[in-house]
Amino acid sequence: MRPLVRTAALSGYVELSRSLGLDPQALMKRVGLDAAGLAVQDRWISGAAVVHLLELSAAAARHEDFGLRMSEFRRFSSLGPISLVLREEPDVRSALGLMLRHEHMYNEVLHTRLSERDGLATIKVGLDLGEAMEHRQATELAVGAFHRVLLGFLGSHWRPLSVCFTHPAPADTGTHRRVFGSTVEFGREFDGIVFYAADLDSPNAMSDPQLRTYARQYFEAIAVPRDTTVPDRVRELIEVLLPTGRCSIEQVARSLGVDRRTVHRHLAQSGETFSSLLNATRVQLAEQFVANRRRSLTEIADLLGFSAPSAFSRWFREQFGCTAREWRDRRGQAAEH
CATH class of the missing domain: 1.10.10.60 (Homeodomain-like)
Structure with a gap:
């Protein structure tokens, strides 16, 4: 079975499309999706259809940064119920670990790994679509979304050491520089983010220790196994x-x-x-x-x-x-x- 994603994966799609002069309903119809379904973010839709939609939209708008622009609409709530638990984790390491272990609860396409070596931490983002297809926009959306999560934990002034993409640079890198700073690199061997491992031990300023136990109990009640029937x-x-x-x-x-x-x-x-x-x-x-x-x-x-x-x-x-x-x-x- 092909992987599914929550409709929240398209958060901001309608607004961004309209701002660029596109007809989001018509584009969604071409891939078998319906804009009305986006009103309920916890429903599941075809991951391949979402990836195809992003590529179609980028081409129609003539904006190679379409997926990255969409990432700017991301909020913690886009992750679904697990976001309530992440907010109460004591530090960045714990929150990221929980997020990656249970990413199937919000996106079955994503296969993300976190590794540490020589004082550096690396988040590598992979997509498994069940078929070969162009996914530049979805990759940039995913990397941009993880970048926003890290900013949420570490503060708006935090900067990674590098943001890497395997695909070549777009003709205009303005949006990439604005979002990631001067550390963005193209034509690298993986898609993801590199930063100091010490950042993982930073305390989560959003966390309330008195709520943590309740949050984890809530999560245990809603957590689902990776293999959905x-x-x-x-x-x-x-x-x-x-x-x-x-x-x-x-x-x-x-x-x-x-x-x-x-x-x-x-x-x-x-x-x-x-x-x-x-x-x-x-x-x-x-x-x-x-x-x-x-x-x-x-x-x-x-x-x-x-x-x-x-x-x-x-x-x-x-x-x-x-x-x-x-x-x-x-x-x-x-x-x-």
């Missing part, structure tokens, strides 16, 4: 694709980088089918959406991928034994008591 991946993709109206096993298989028969086979091994997962996901989401009185039933029908409100109404009655409006009223009455 196929049904879990399919559920995530169903949630992303439902609002687009293109939720099909063909589209899911395309996002996972396999054919539909492979998806069927993996689901069967878990006692599931695509239809059963689709229906179960719709039931779960319907309970959340219908309980929210601010959402119209027509809007909910769209979010659940139904072609018309009448189709949603028939499905809801079959699943819940009453109309959506009746279910909403009963839920409201129960809450009042």
Whole structure:
């Protein structure tokens, strides 16, 4: 299965694209993504599609620094729930170690290593896409994001010894010099950041020792194993694709980088089918959406991928034994008591 990334990997994409005169919705559609899905940052999407999108956007905008510019939109929150724990780690070493050990929780494409030698620390960033494709923009986005994380821990005046890229320098290195300073180098043997190892022992100024225990307990409760099951991946993709109206096993298989028969086979091994997962996901989401009185039933029908409100109404009655409006009223009455 091809690796997935959280939708937060595209934080700032819409804003940056528009500022450069691009149509982000049209570009995302070309790679099978939908801008509406970016509203929920904890959903998972195809990593290859994101990498392809960044390359298309850089070419369309005629900006070789597109990925690096996107990194400037990165915040700790872009890492998802793990960011809450990182903030409370006692020092940079502990925080980076946690971040790298669990990077599969926010990005399955990334394969990052931290090494120390002769007083120097090196973060080497690698991307595993499951296929050969151009990834200059994604690499610069990843290195830029790690640089921002280090700045967050070490202060805005901190500078690395060098920032390295394997690809050649762009025609205009202005953005790279502004972001990294004069230490950026191109045509090197790896992509990453080199700095003094002593910086790893710097205390984390954001940390609150009294919150650390709670943060770690919280993390232990949400931490997931590196090997996410196929049904879990399919559920995530169903949630992303439902609002687009293109939720099909063909589209899911395309996002996972396999054919539909492979998806069927993996689901069967878990006692599931695509239809059963689709229906179960719709039931779960319907309970959340219908309980929210601010959402119209027509809007909910769209979010659940139904072609018309009448189709949603028939499905809801079959699943819940009453109309959506009746279910909403009963839920409201129960809450009042």
